[in-house]
Amino acid sequence: MPPIGERLRQARLQRGLTVRGLARAVDVSASLISQIETGKSSPSVSTLYAITAALEISIEYVFGDVERRSPRRVGSPNGNPTAAPLGPTGLTLSGLPALLQD
Numbered sequence: 001m002p003p004i005g006e007r008l009r010q011a012r013l014q015r016g017l018t019v020r021g022l023a024r025a026v027d028v029s030a031s032l033i034s035q036i037e038t039g040k041s042s043p044s045v046s047t048l049y050a051i052t053a054a055l056e057i058s059i060e061y062v063f064g065d066v067e068r069r070s071p072r073r074v075g076s077p078n079g080n081p082t083a084a085p086l087g088p089t090g091l092t093l094s095g096l097p098a099l100l101q102d
Contacts (some may be wrong), residue, residue: 008062009037015055026047026051026054028047034052041102
């Protein structure tokens with residue numbers, strides 16, 4: 001299973017976002033996004049949530065099996081581009097490692 005940062009980078013690139021563009025959308029530094037993507041830093045739960053919302057991917061995709069799940073727009077079983085982004089009620093922590101649930 002690819003590391004979290006690698007999956008986030010793949011999703012960012014698929015959406016044509018730069019590191020700086022994602023950082024602006026999430027209101028964090030470009031350096032932090034880069035460090036998360038390279039595995040040098042772990043995001044807080046709130047930062048991870050903000051990144052996945054900005055990338056319109058699910059938390060499950062980040063921690064799930066790449067072979068079975070693809071980075072689809074949240075709320076859409078078929079990846080329909082009109083789907084709404086992940087909202088506060090759509091966040092599930094079931095896939096998060098125990099370390100990040102604190």
